Amino acid sequence: MTTTRKALLGAVLAAATLAAPAAFAQQGTLPAPSSAWVNAVIQGLDAPTRREVESRATGGNHPYEVLRVILLNNMSAANLVQAGQPPLSEIVAIDFIRATAVVRQGDGLRAIPFNRENLTIRR
Known part of the structure; x- marks a missing residue:
């Protein structure tokens, strides 16, 4: 070629x-991903994180949305945004095999690695 x-x-x-x-x-x-995928991901979480996801996935909150929110909150807590950069606004994709989340930052996308067992951000 x-x-x-x-x-x-x-x-x-x-x-x-x-x-x-x-x-x-x-x-x-x-x-939303299939329930089989969600169940497999939840079973791969450590016990405290699994309990948190399951307790927050009520009243119409889908577990995948809960995972997205937890990851975004952990990214914010990890201070990944430099001064003058736009904020991280939403998780657009999660790859649990590679333990990477794709997040929207302003007009662009950014890949951020995380720990797949407790959803903390890896540096």
Whole structure:
């Protein structure tokens, strides 16, 4: 494959990757993952974090949304934003295999590693 074709393919993949979260953001919410996925993630958490997620996932709060909020709160507590940078505003994706969350920061996206057992932020 030529360099030009590789660059074009890379640009198309990058655009598609960035466009997907934007499409969901226009709808207002991201689709909730399957209950099997959520159960597997919750079983991988340590006991105190599992109890926190389960206790907060009531009254219509989906466990995935609770995980997103906990991660965003932990990111805020970790002071990841430098002076003059826009704040971290929402978690747009969570990859529990790689233990990385993608968060919206201003007009861009940022990947932030976390501990998959207790949802604390890794540096």
